[in-house]
Amino acid sequence: MDTSYHVIGLMSGTSLDGLDIAYCRFTYKSQNWIYEILNTTTLPYTDELIDSLRGAETATALELVELDHAFGRFMGQQVHEFVQQHEIHPDFVASHGHTIFHQPGKHISLQLGHGAYLAAHAQLPVVCDFRTLDIALGGQGAPLVPIGDELLFGNYDYCVNLGGIANVSYAQRNTRRAFDTSACNMLLNTLANSLGMPYDNNGDLARSGSLQHNLLEALNSPSHFSTPPPKSLGKEWVLQYSLKSIEESQASVADKLHTVCHHIAQQLRQALPLLHEGRHRVLLTGGGAFNAYLVEQIKQQLGAQYEVEVPAPEVVSFKEALIFAFLGVLRWRGEHNCLSSVTGASRNNTGGAIYLC
Known part of the structure; x- marks a missing residue:
């Protein structure tokens, strides 16, 4: 029997171009995965948000937590509007977040956009924090794609x-x-x-x-x-x-x-x-x-x-958002979505935290 998942993938890249949103369908058929990109948009960031994300590495601990929650809320609101606009019914959201620190040699990789706030405001389940488990297993936590x-x-x-x-x-x-x-x-x-x-x-x-x-x-x-x-x-x-x-x-x-x-x-x-x-x-x-x-x-x-x-x-524009949606599918199924041959971790692993709303 074919198995299909409808997922929204979110990607915020280091170049601060904006938030990529891709609504995708993944079908597992004859031991192969087939993808379709159904709806997409890129939401440019305001100058204020760009300044906040760009300066996050020098923020105080309190400011960093506030920004983490605020960015999660922002993404959740954008997803909610996207869902209403296109009249779609996703199974869940898979979010990369926005990378602030990536120093695997120190066992650190931090992506802002807290999954709980994203889930609460999107009113959908969320899969996020894809890198941390791999880093805990001694890997680079990247690349994930x-x-x-x-x-x-x-x-x-x-x-x-x-x-x-x-x-x-x-x-x-x-x-x-x-x-x-x-x-x-x-x-x-x-x-x-x-x-x-x-x-x-x-x-x-x-x-x-x-x-x-x-x-x-x-x-x-x-x-x-x-x-x-x-x-x-x-x-x-x-x-x-x-x-x-x-x-x-x-x-x-x-x-x-x-x-x-x-x-x-x-x-x-x-x-x-x-x-x-x-x-x-x-x-x-x-x-x-x-x-x-x-x-x-x-x-x-x-x-x-x-x-x-x-x-x-x-x-070209939405491949990363597409693949993070797919990583969410693999996490949802409890299957490996991070390869030790790529990251150097002690084993293949199934990364991602799940927030059920």
């Missing part, structure tokens, strides 16, 4: 997400591998924001710049890039290394954007091993996939052995 790549997008050799932080996922000798390759939109959007632009549309400004070799060398120099996986990046690392190198450069914003695109593409090239003979299919999603100049650089760096594909805009 790879099991979705394996079960929903397994026809691709590599799944690359160009979000606030870029990451890659692939199967090697029947084992799923995944890790963060570099900062991505956190750098590109910060540079565009400095000129009053939300982002560099199509990468046009980056295209107009020129390569700054000293900056490229500085961006490529941190030991993360030569460290074997499992490995992951957080906002703290990006601030300490990538953004610091960018701030110290005297180059123009256009030149910095141009150079950052080369950096992202070079690190991605280093991360993708050849898995077999013939062409390798590469799926590009995340906001960076809309940056035509960045995509061109990735294609150029990877070369003819890699067939780079940018899917429909709906998948």
